[in-house]
Amino acid sequence: MGNQQIVQKLWNLCNVLRDDGITYHQYVTELTYLLFLKMMKETDNEGAIPEEYRWDSLINIHGLELKKHYQTLLIDLANEGNEVLQQIYTNAKTNIDEPKNLEKIVRSIEELDWYSAKEEGLGDLYEGLLEKNASETKSGAGQYFTPRVLIDEIVKLVNPQPGERCNDPAAGTFGFMIAADRHVRQQTDDYFDLGEKEAEFQKNKAFTGVELVKDTHRLALMNAMLHDIQGEITLGDTLSEVGKSMKNYDVIMTNPPFGTKQGGERPTRDDLTFATTNKQLNFLQHIYRALKPNGEARAAVILPDNVLFESGTGAKIREDLMDKCNLHTILRLPTGIFYAQGVKTNVLFFTRGTTDKNNTEDIWVYDLRTNMPKFGKRTPLNEKHFEPFVKAYESEDRASVKDDRFNVFTRDEIQKKDNSLDIGLIADESLSVYENLPEPIDSAEEAIAKLEQAVGLLNEVVTELREVENGTNNVGTTGEKSKVAETAEVTGNE
Template structure:
């Protein structure tokens, strides 16, 4: 009887649960994902190796000839030997090391195996397994590591002849979500909720053979969702060029493993700080451009502002918040003919003053912002505040009816309450995407769409936005969006802006009164 998806997931979680005696749940992923991927590689290599032996058993090949034939025509990666030429020589495979779990120095052998696989496959697996600090006996006792491996070995052979990539990828995503549910705010660094990812991807609508880029890719969920989106609609997800950059080495490894487990091999995941050191560049040194750019960057990140960078169109974001710097990077990364970008950010980017206001005005004057979509609060593991999706289009590529204005959608009331966080349903996603694709008449009534179920939308021409000081606060344009939905720091920002406007108006009034000889109002 075939093992079900749920049984596989349960067995993987049983393996992860063996770690409870040694480390907090927030650290499980650094151990479980490398072990799971190592088992997947080993099972795949051994299955292919047996196929090679069976199909070539009648040939009289030397060891060197057999190796050349196998790696030329069968294997797509190498599982080399560790400790070659010694009594400890063995294959760097899961099964070989599993046979030695009762012996001292298990962590050392596991580390040697993973490092050997990285070194033997530099184009595919360089730095794949992260720092591997957990292989130290001081971090993870050998008996605990042995228990994890024995339990994980109860999962059936993880090769394509026994388990589809849909099942493998589903199991990997299950663990990602399970770790995120259990680790609280820490999970926000690498996991964006599935439904938010799907909403952004549906809005941007990737096509066959397009390039997709995530400058803060975390575990790679948005890149995978783009491929899955195409596949679900009869397209060819494998034709996408998938590209991501991630600052945290271990998290970048999680992304690479995630992509491989989903059978997506046409990808590049680079390691580094995207703002300080963008790794995707053109020959002339400028940032590389892509058809689809997606991101859920760290919110209000303190950063070292650029001093002389061509991405800083409209100005440089303040040191206290890199939100608009990420937007500027994404805008610079949009391909000129059909580039579009979608980013999730806190509401403060819509109306904060200072340098951010100057950048926002330039982006609006250049007619790059197509839509602002308000999301419900408490959707994310990393923060309970409400967020929004900003959709951008490359210069002069908006549809004619969308030019010189911005589409506002308030979907903040469309959610299902949950224990750890709120969620949005497939229906919520479908309705929001439908609102995004609706036709609006800028001269008609203020609220162009209100479905009576907590979703409202309106296209606002640029002159009206300019009259409001280029403030993009959704509540200015759709009354359904109330102040109660905003986080405290957003309310404070709004109050400070309103107070500054009042003070400026009062100063102007006193100047006019004084000029006419009327005094005493400022006492």
């Protein structure tokens, strides 16, 4: 049994809990509590867990006794000295009311093919669960889940290297950093090409993040642990005082939450130059300021369209970005790739300069949105859709790229448009059917002329038919077209 089948089996267990009124998101959180214990057993890492709360303690008892034991376990593990245990189980509580449902889930987890799961990777199994959760639009989980293919393409282009400090200030389930870790492992034979200190740095310090939502933070911790990443994942708000100490990163990759700060509040930190309630604009300020000013530190950030064109403070922030960084590429993403349908997003790729002025000269924009398929569950976005963009992005001479979707704009052109970055969208073919239509006035006048002609011909038809009735008209005997036929042609009738 492969991980995909295991994920489906685990997911189907959610049906057991419907009578308990449990949401998909609550179910994944509940699974995290249980899977942590099971996976610690499977990987021989139960040492930090008190013996009375290890996985086997759950499979040897039943009914109400099991439920009481499980409730006690959740409380006590949060108070253990082990930091990972505390973080996974802090404020943990069960949403399962029926003891028989809890027992069914425990038994089902125990019966899964864990040998195959370990062979394919427990981290991949868990990520599969998170992806399944995000695809359930009713769960609201899509708000923190970025499509895997998009993450992988961004990581490939940003190309994090061994020894670099990577960060996601809106970490979600830690997908960007896990993909970055995978990318570096592939370059270094799973870190075996590195020295002992360098490998230790990669596992313990290279990949960090911040997540605001407690349950999502718990999922991120579990995800990182199963991928053997021990970098710090802070529970907090990057737009608060927490974010002030986040500096000098080599790489930042992130998908900040959409919307405005709750209640229209401004961020509580005082080191952002431009005050706004727009979350994405504040995250954007944080990101380009948190990069090392060494000419090499780089970022890729997913942002909605409004960030590209919002006036006032938005224009000032974009100008500051283009001054401090080389904003070299914007990818206009297709709609339908996020689970919030209709959201229009973009990826901004930029490199922090060594100075704070005039780092952006030209911006290349790739339109992957216009005239693209309608993406969704039936037509998922895949790697092939990105191939033309990747080819253009990696070209040593971008000006030589023959692709109508790839266009360049100078800083002067952008400044004349109030620093708007809402640029580079090509002509929409779905609108081309209207391009050759005549002007409305001309169409109306032509229609009136035809109607007048038709009325005149109808009058003549009436006269002609009367003559036929009276036997005074030999219609069709001379080869001439009758008025009936002419009228049919004008009015379009047969």
